[in-house]
Amino acid sequence: MTTSSSVLDAGQILAEDREPKKARPAKLVAERDNLAPRGWAAVVQYTILVLAGIVSLFPFYAMLIMSLREPGVPLTFPDSLVPKDLTFQHYAQIWNTGKMPRWLMNTAIYSFVSVFFVLLFASMAGYGFAKKRFRGREVLFWMFIAMVMVPYHVTLIPQFMLISKMGGVNTYWGLILPTLVNVQATFLMRQFITSIPDELIEAAKVDGAGEARIFFTIIIPLCKPILATLGLFVFLWHWNDFLWPLVVAQHPDVQVLTTGVARMLQENAPLSSTLAGSAIALAPILIAYLFASRHFTEGAIMSGVKG
Amino acid sequence: MHLAKPTTSVGKTSRRRLVQRREALAGVIFVLPVVVLFFVFKLFPVFGGILISLGDFKITGAFEFLGLDNYRDMLTDRAFWNSFWVTVIFTVAVVPILMTVSITLAILVRRIAPFIKFFRAAYFIPSITSLVLAGAVFVWVFNAGGIVPSLAQLVGGDGRSWLGQPVLALAAIVFVAVWGRFGFDMLIVLARLQDLPRELDEAASIDGANGWQRFWFVTFPQLKPQLFFLVVIETTFSFQVFDVVFVMTGGGPSGSTNVLGMLLYEEAFRLFHFGYAAAIGVAMMILLVSLALIQRAVMNRGE
Numbered sequence: 001m002t003t004s005s006s007v008l009d010a011g012q013i014l015a016e017d018r019e020p021k022k023a024r025p026a027k028l029v030a031e032r033d034n035l036a037p038r039g040w041a042a043v044v045q046y047t048i049l050v051l052a053g054i055v056s057l058f059p060f061y062a063m064l065i066m067s068l069r070e071p072g073v074p075l076t077f078p079d080s081l082v083p084k085d086l087t088f089q090h091y092a093q094i095w096n097t098g099k100m101p102r103w104l105m106n107t108a109i110y111s112f113v114s115v116f117f118v119l120l121f122a123s124m125a126g127y128g129f130a131k132k133r134f135r136g137r138e139v140l141f142w143m144f145i146a147m148v149m150v151p152y153h154v155t156l157i158p159q160f161m162l163i164s165k166m167g168g169v170n171t172y173w174g175l176i177l178p179t180l181v182n183v184q185a186t187f188l189m190r191q192f193i194t195s196i197p198d199e200l201i202e203a204a205k206v207d208g209a210g211e212a213r214i215f216f217t218i219i220i221p222l223c224k225p226i227l228a229t230l231g232l233f234v235f236l237w238h239w240n241d242f243l244w245p246l247v248v249a250q251h252p253d254v255q256v257l258t259t260g261v262a263r264m265l266q267e268n269a270p271l272s273s274t275l276a277g278s279a280i281a282l283a284p285i286l287i288a289y290l291f292a293s294r295h296f297t298e299g300a301i302m303s304g305v306k307g
Numbered sequence: 308m309h310l311a312k313p314t315t316s317v318g319k320t321s322r323r324r325l326v327q328r329r330e331a332l333a334g335v336i337f338v339l340p341v342v343v344l345f346f347v348f349k350l351f352p353v354f355g356g357i358l359i360s361l362g363d364f365k366i367t368g369a370f371e372f373l374g375l376d377n378y379r380d381m382l383t384d385r386a387f388w389n390s391f392w393v394t395v396i397f398t399v400a401v402v403p404i405l406m407t408v409s410i411t412l413a414i415l416v417r418r419i420a421p422f423i424k425f426f427r428a429a430y431f432i433p434s435i436t437s438l439v440l441a442g443a444v445f446v447w448v449f450n451a452g453g454i455v456p457s458l459a460q461l462v463g464g465d466g467r468s469w470l471g472q473p474v475l476a477l478a479a480i481v482f483v484a485v486w487g488r489f490g491f492d493m494l495i496v497l498a499r500l501q502d503l504p505r506e507l508d509e510a511a512s513i514d515g516a517n518g519w520q521r522f523w524f525v526t527f528p529q530l531k532p533q534l535f536f537l538v539v540i541e542t543t544f545s546f547q548v549f550d551v552v553f554v555m556t557g558g559g560p561s562g563s564t565n566v567l568g569m570l571l572y573e574e575a576f577r578l579f580h581f582g583y584a585a586a587i588g589v590a591m592m593i594l595l596v597s598l599a600l601i602q603r604a605v606m607n608r609g610e
Contacts, residue, residue: 041518045415052412053429056490059444060432062454066447076452125341132334133327140342147349151547151595153571154588157581158355159348181344211333240437242550247576258439262554265443275447278440285435293428296435300491301498 060282067091067275075271090276098273099252100280103260107281110175110245110256111238118182118234119227126189127219131201141190144183152243160247170251179244185230188302192226193219226302232292233299239285257281356592360585377586387587389562390570393477397566398545400481401488405541406534408485409492414522416493417500427497430490438487442554445486446470449479449555473563476556480564483551488544492537499533500526535606539599546595567591 066075068086094100128134129141159178160169168174196219204214220227242258249255255263261281264274289296362372381387416426433441447453449469460466469475503526511521549568552558558565558573565573567587575584 045418049412049415049419049426052408053426056429056433056486059441059448059486062447063441063444066444074452075447077454077457121340121344125338128334128337132330132337134331134334137334140338143350144345147345147353149596149599150349150353151543151588151591153547153568154356154585154592155349155352156571157359157575157585157588158352160575161355161359161581162347162352177344178348181341181348183345183349186341211337215337236435240435240439242437242439242553243572246553247572258437261443262439265446265554266557271443271447274443278443281440282436285437286432289428289432289435293431297427297431297494300431300434300494 060286063275063279063282067272067279069272071270071272090270090272091280094273094277094280098277099255099260100277102252103255103257104280106172106249106254107239107256107258109172110241111235113172114176114179114238115231115235117176117180118185119231121180122182122185122189122230123193123220123223123227124215125186126191126193127215129186129190130193130196131198144186147183156243156247159244163248169248170254172254175245175249175254179238179241182234185234188226188230189223192223196222229295229299229302232288232295236285236296356585356588359582360589361582363580363582373582377583378590380583381586381590386562386565386570387590390565390567393562393564394546394548394566394568397477397481397484397548398542401484401545402538402541404481404485405489405492406538408489409496409537410530410534412489413493413496413500414526416497427494430493432490433486434488434491436487438483438551439554441487442483442551445479445483446555449475455479470556471560473560476560476564480548480551480555483555484545484548487551488541492541495533495537496530499530503529535602539602542598542602543595546591546598 062081065083065086066080067090068083068088069075069080070085070087071089073080073085129137163169163174163178166174168177200218200222201214204218209217240258241256242262245256245259246262249259257277258281261274261277264277360377361374362370363377364370412426412430416423416430419426449455451466451468453468455469456464456466469479507525508521511525516524547568548566549572552564552566552569553572556564558569567590571584571587571591574580574587
């Protein structure tokens, strides 16, 4: 219920964003003026907005500046936040002597491989659930939805023991395999594919197209927009994932960025180095946001979960 | 179905059956990867978790059945009750703060014309940031010499690290958790607000309703479905909180931030009490499912 209504919301937001603003400029301005704050109220309201903006963005500033300060500078407030005597020494050091490149590569493997298979499997299953009739379809789907209620911690221990029995601890496949079934993604894909008209599929069948061809040449191309948004979110979820890698991939060879930075914190590495590590780990996500902020916004509203 | 249409010739019926069977087979093949993975890595572990909670694994790997012993131990364990209450307090603090902050900001952002995109982006960025990575900065923010203790010193604080003092450490965790979620919640509320017709708000304004009355009687009732959705998912998230606690306090000082997720992790992966940890997991599941049912009942009554 929630998902369908949020998908609707996403559609409406998009419609709003695309709506040509010039179409009725006079009325729009008038509307804004009626409710826009004036006088002291405006001062108070802008102050709240700006303060909230500072609180949200300040940690990124602090991270950047303190990771660029020279080694040995005491990092006490407020002196540590002054951008002077900046140096890339900490970045160079963790890049050259630390395990940073390895963590970055592992995180990239974890994220890209998972995104590819999650999208492939979820759209396949979405197609099956939406357009095919087979025994047990409803029961299966019902089980999927019920699973959303189960907290992750319950499955964590058995999942770990299973992977451990299969010999997957500290391997890429052990890290990746259990994350490839994404219930929310499957649900969304089913939702989206249901809206594709059956006539398109029937027409292709009449032309003699096989199932695989229908799926790859008709369904997938039509799903492109939602695949882009969903893919971005699955990527974000894997890039930021912490608990599962912490449990199953502790060996330095397969360690990811989040668990690596957490270990630096625990081992009391110099703060500037740890912050440099965090900054490197965060950079790809922030850059992606700059280029695709709309997909992020849509995805947030659509998926209804953080990743 | 076929009995209802006895007129079709035998050849046609079997042909249609063949097509149906082929369709069904195709459907099964398409859902197969997800279904297999689902059974192995989701459904089976749920039952596995319940089973493990009824016993214990020896160092040799042998499983010993203990019945409800783990649950008895859990319910008489002070550490469990401590974690239970810490988690409840954390959730009860985080969810209302999140709702208040995100509604307030959404309303203010909607009212202003300029910079709306900037503010929306600025608030949203923390919610795509890993709290483990941001945690490195927040540890500094709340430690001695960082911003918060230093500023507290100006108003009479002692300048000690917040992360070393029980109540303040929990407050710090709450702050970071809110920081990491409010932008997302605000976005959902704002999306809904932008759908609402302005005419209602304006009409109320012309009738002499002040800002607060307009919000409470006009806007708020129309936000209910979204707020319900947010309360449900934020309660679920808060109840399972782990990352922030792990990086910022590790559950300390003296258990004051040791949420259930943290306790489970420690028991399972530091002490290797898999059976006991699984029992904590099952307890979390029971608590969360009953919470969801209660929330649903409240929602249904409200409509």
